[in-house]
Amino acid sequence: SVSAESLKPSADTYDNWSPPFHEKTPDQISRLKHAIEGNFLFSHLDDEQSNQILGALVEKPIPAKDIKVISQGDAGDYFYVVEKGSFDVHVNSTGTIGPGPEGMGSKVGTIEAGGSFGELALMYNAPRAATIVSAEGNCTLWALDRVTFRRILMESTFARRRMYESFLEEVPLLSSLTPYERSKIADALETQKFAPGAVIIKEGDPGYSFYLLEDGTADAYKGDTSNKVLQYKKGDFFGELALLNDAPRAASVVATTDVKVATLGKNAFQRLLGPVEGILRRTKYQGVKAGVEEMDPLSRD
Numbered sequence: 059s060v061s062a063e064s065l066k067p068s069a070d071t072y073d074n075w076s077p078p079f080h081e082k083t084p085d086q087i088s089r090l091k092h093a094i095e096g097n098f099l100f101s102h103l104d105d106e107q108s109n110q111i112l113g114a115l116v117e118k119p120i121p122a123k124d125i126k127v128i129s130q131g132d133a134g135d136y137f138y139v140v141e142k143g144s145f146d147v148h149v150n151s152t153g154t155i156g157p158g159p160e161g162m163g164s165k166v167g168t169i170e171a172g173g174s175f176g177e178l179a180l181m182y183n184a185p186r187a188a189t190i191v192s193a194e195g196n197c198t199l200w201a202l203d204r205v206t207f208r209r210i211l212m213e214s215t216f217a218r219r220r221m222y223e224s225f226l227e228e229v230p231l232l233s234s235l236t237p238y239e240r241s242k243i244a245d246a247l248e249t250q251k252f253a254p255g256a257v258i259i260k261e262g263d264p265g266y267s268f269y270l271l272e273d274g275t276a277d278a279y280k281g282d283t284s285n286k287v288l289q290y291k292k293g294d295f296f297g298e299l300a301l302l303n304d305a306p307r308a309a310s311v312v313a314t315t316d317v318k319v320a321t322l323g324k325n326a327f328q329r330l331l332g333p334v335e336g337i338l339r340r341t342k343y344q345g346v347k348a349g350v351e352e353m354d355p356l357s358r359d
C-alpha cells in the first residue's frame with residue numbers, strides 16, 4: 059500500500075548526507091526547545107532525529123507586522139515553526155495572485171506560537187498553497203531547510219500524517235472538514251491497541267481523550283455488561299461526551315475484537331474539532347445498530 063511504501067527507508071537513506079548544523083547559544087536552544095515542545099510534528103522523533111532538527115533550524119526574526127514570509131504560488135524552500143507572535147494565513151482562490159494586500163485573498167486562519175506552517179509545498183513538491191504574513195510586530199520564526207525537512211521529518215512524522223489522512227477521509231464525522239483541517243488532526247492522533255475484552259473507557263472515570271475506531275469493533279455498556287447500549291465499527295467515534303460536557307465517562311467501552319483506536323487528547327480535541335462540535339453534540343448514536351437505538355442510553359440531558 060502507499061502508506062507502507064512511504065514508511066520504507068528510501069534508497070538514499072544510507073548515503074553520506076548529513077544535516078546542516080547551525081551553532082546556537084544556550085538561550086536560543088532553550089527558546090527553541092520550548093517552541094517545539096507542544097508541536098505534534100516533533101513528538102515522534104527519536105533522540106538523534108531531534109538533535110539533527112534542533113541543529114538544522116535557523117532563527118529568523120520577523121520585526122514588523124505585515125511581513126510576507128510565504129507567498130501563495132511560490133516554490134517551497136523552508137518549513138517554519140512559530141516561537142513568538144502570530145501569523146495570518148490568506149488564500150486567494152481566484153487564481154490571479156497579484157502583489158499587494160488585495161492579491162493575498164481572504165484570511166482563512168491564524169497560526170500562533172508553538173504552531174508551524176509551510177510543510178505542504180515541501181511534502182508534495184507543490185506551489186505554496188497560501189500566503190503567510192506576520193500579524194504583529196516582533197515575531198520569531200525558526201526555519202528548517204527543505205532537504206532536512208524531507209530527509210528527517212517526512213520519513214517519520216509525515217509518514218504518519220499520510221497514513222492517517224486516508225483513514226480520516228473515510229470517517230463520516232470529519233467529512234465536512236477541509237483536507238487541511240483533517241491533516242492537522244492526523245498530526246495529533248496517537249494509536250492505541252486493545253485485545254478482545256479489554257476496557258477502553260470505564261464508566262465514571264474522568265475523560266482525557268477522544269477516540270476514533272480504526273480497526274475492529276467495540277461495545278458500549280452502562281452499568282454492567284448485560285446492558286449493552288451501543289456498538290462501534292471502523293470509522294465510528296466515542297469518548298466525546300465527557301470532553302464536551304466536562305463530565306465523567308457516561309458509559310464503558312469494551313473491545314469485542316482486536317481493536318486499534320486513534321486518540322486525540324482533550325486540548326487537541328477542543329482546538330481541532332471545534333468545526334464539528336455541532337455534529338458531535340447531535341450525533342450521540344453513531345454506529346448504533348437498529349433496535350438498540352430506542353434505549354436512548356447515552357442521553358444525559
Ligand code: 1OR
Pocket residue numbers: 128134147149166167174175176177178179180185186187188189190236238239
Ligand atoms: P505551504 O508550503 O503550502 C503555505 O505554504 C502554508 O500555509 C501551507 O504550506 C500550510 O502550512 C499553511 N490551506 C492551505 N495551507 C494552509 C492552510 C489552509 N492553513 C494554513 N496553511 N487552509 C486553512 C485551514 C484553516 C484551508 C483553506 C481553504
